[in-house]
Amino acid sequence: DAKTTQPPSMDCAEGRAANLPCNHSTISGNEYVYWYRQIHSQGPQYIIHGLKNNETNEMASLIITEDRKSSTLILPHATLRDTAVYYCIVRFETSYDKVIFGPGTSLSVIP
Amino acid sequence: GAVVSQHPSWVICKSGTSVKIECRSLDFQATTMFWYRQFPKQSLMLMATSNEGSKATYEQGVEKDKFLINHASLTLSTLTVTSAHPEDSSFYICSAPPLNYGYTFGSGTRLTVV
Numbered sequence: 001d002a003k004t005t006q007p008p009s010m011d012c013a014e015g016r017a018a019n020l021p022c023n024h025s026t027i028s029g030n031e032y033v034y035w036y037r038q039i040h041s042q043g044p045q046y047i048i049h050g051l052k053n054n055e056t057n058e059m060a061s062l063i064i065t066e067d068r069k070s071s072t073l074i075l076p077h078a079t080l081r082d083t084a085v086y087y088c089i090v091r092f093e094t095s096y097d098k099v100i101f102g103p104g105t106s107l108s109v110i111p
Numbered sequence: 112g113a114v115v116s117q118h119p120s121w122v123i124c125k126s127g128t129s130v131k132i133e134c135r136s137l138d139f140q141a142t143t144m145f146w147y148r149q150f151p152k153q154s155l156m157l158m159a160t161s162n163e164g165s166k167a168t169y170e171q172g173v174e175k176d177k178f179l180i181n182h183a184s185l186t187l188s189t190l191t192v193t194s195a196h197p198e199d200s201s202f203y204i205c206s207a208p209p210l211n212y213g214y215t216f217g218s219g220t221r222l223t224v225v
Contacts, residue, residue, distance in 0.1 A: 034213050036213070036214075036216075038155075041202065041219065041221065042218060042219060043115075043117070043204050043206075043216035043217050043218045043219045044155070044204070044206075044214075044216045045216070046213050046214070046215070049213055085154075087154075095208075096143055096208040098145055098157055098160055099145070099157070099206070099214060100157060101147075101154045101155040101156075101157075102154060103153075103154045104154060
């Protein structure tokens, strides 16, 4: 699976949009970009994934650049409950391969 | 959606005793289960991969005899920490491979060895 790089930490004001970047310059043509988050002392939670088109669901939006070398996860109206570590992972959609987690981005939503 | 039930959510045990952690896939069959360990303020570290009907595959540096993994059925995988010591205190998480939306994770087990 392709390696990803994320900033170690970010702050966001409550109610504002949180934009979390991820670089994945070695992504291959069939690899998807997945985002998970982990709230303290819980298991990671799936947020969203995409291949090349922008995606949106009830939790977030995913913007993938045209060259697919980077992406941005957008939480449109961050709340205190969005404070968590966010992990960007690239992998094949139906792969059963193991997933190696990077350090992720620790997002702090500030009142 | 796919749910992985992990128990117990927390456990305190005495040094030298063994602790078993269970992960069950509730509404799907998981032929593979991944086990992670997480220390405070660190990312998830993959320990091993369990496969139903075969031996688990351990990551480099993980003691096979200390962390016994059994994948007894298509819906149950267990991790037993044998002869636990305080340095084994950690957050343990299981995960099943994707259905349609990526990996499904258990809620984690906080192990404290005293």
